[in-house]
Amino acid sequence: MSEQEFKRAFGYANTALDLLHRGRIPPYPQFYELLYTYATGANPQLNARINAIFQSGATPDHDLATKLYDEFLKAHDAHERLNSVSERMSHRIEAVHDAIDAALGNANSFSATLQSVTDGISDAISPEALREMAWQLLAETQRMQDTNHKLEQKLEAARDDLSALQRDLDEARKESMLDPLTKIFNRKCFDEGLTKAMAEAATYGEPLSLVMIDIDQFKQFNDTYGHQTGDQVLRLVAMTLKSNIKGKDLAARYGGEEFAAILPSTDYAAALHVAENVRKALQAKELLKRSTNEKLGRITASFGVASYRSGDTPSSLLERADRCLYAAKHSGRNCVVGEIGLAAPEHAEKRDPQEAA
Incomplete structure (x- = not known):
């Protein structure tokens, strides 16, 4: 940490x-x-x-x-939904197993009937006995066909149910990775995504950059205009960030008024360019209070940019990006600061955890 x-x-x-x-x-x-x-x-x-x-x-x-x-x-709704889907899927799989077991039992019974008929056939068998065996075999065959038809119907229904359950499961998993307010990825997804991206960067020698973002003066804005308007600001920043990245990039709400972007296959210079584009796009948007259409001014944010180095851990990469972010806050806000040329970590140590963003 x-x-x-x-x-x-x-x-x-x-x-x-x-x-x-x-x-x-x-x-x-x-x-x-x-x-x-x-x-x-x-x-x-x-x-x-x-x-x-x-x-x-x-x-x-x-x-x-x-x-x-x-x-x-x-x-947690998403977790409950996952549990519900898992339980329904388990019951459906059990029903399929029961249907298959029943079909196997009928198949064994049919095989036993065939064997009995085979054993009973001899050169001296009477026409009446042969006719009786034929009727018995026909009845067993019909019963086997009916059983197989029912099994096919059950398997078809199970396939449809399992497909629907799989869709529900995929949706629930996706929901569990999203921030409920901004609808971009949450902190859990960010942590997993950063670990995965760093592993791929180390394996394939590809560049990787991280951008940390903090909304300027958010607490003051929230206290002035209320939390509903504050939520509108958070959604605006999330939408702006998401619309200015692409491909395998991952935008996430890091916590509170802080956001992050993981940029695989993106070197330091390109990451600075992405951050500057997001900063300009955000600054260009004028915020309106929905209930009154009152103009509330423009929202700005500060950005810190760091790139993956051999031997980095998620904590070390985050720490460098964090230092850059706090340097941007102490440099007047509404700017992008990258790790190259950053003087020293004193900027970060001046930061109070409860300081208004």
Whole structure:
């Protein structure tokens, strides 16, 4: 973990503990998780609910914290959907196995009947006995055909069901990797994507760059215009970032008002160009308050750019990009700072975890 990441996480922890103390909420793990999540701003719906409570003059207490935890953290829709799909798929597979077992049983019975008829045939057999064997064989054959037809129907239905379940499973997996507010990839997907991209860069010797983005003065903007407008800003930044990358590039919400872009097969100079394009595109957009069409001005962001080096870990690459980002914030904001030529890490150490973006 980088120094900046540590300081930021420690700031979130202090905020969570302060809220627990103010509400006289016991510091059980689930309540700490609830208020730590609130401090990071990673769950906009949770933040909107708690902010409304604060605005009413109330403070979350033990009972309310329990309800909020059950609603926002205990149950995750995407995970529940995955579990539901897995359970349905398991039941369908069991039904197919049962149908196949029944068909095998009937096949064995048919084979036994054939063997019995074969053993009963002799030169001295009477026409009546031969006719009886023929009728028996015909009946068994008809029963086998009926069984096979039913099996075909069950397998056809199972195939259709499994195809639908597979689609549901793919959709649920995709949803579990998306940030619910901005609809771009979430932190979990970012972490997995960065690890994968770095492994491929090391294996194939391809360039790889990372861009970290922080919305300027976001907390001040959020406090001034409200959280719904703040959410609109987050969606605007996400849309702008996503529309200015392509191919195997991955845009993600890193947390709160921070975003990131993983740029495989992109060298340092090209990554600086991408970041500058996103910065200009974002600055060119004028924000309107939807309810009144009031012009709220323009949103800007600061950018940090670093590129993969042999021997890098995800933490080391993130730390360099983070230092560049904080250098951009301390250089006046609304600019792109790359790691080449960056003087020293003092910029990052001046950054307070709870500093307004």
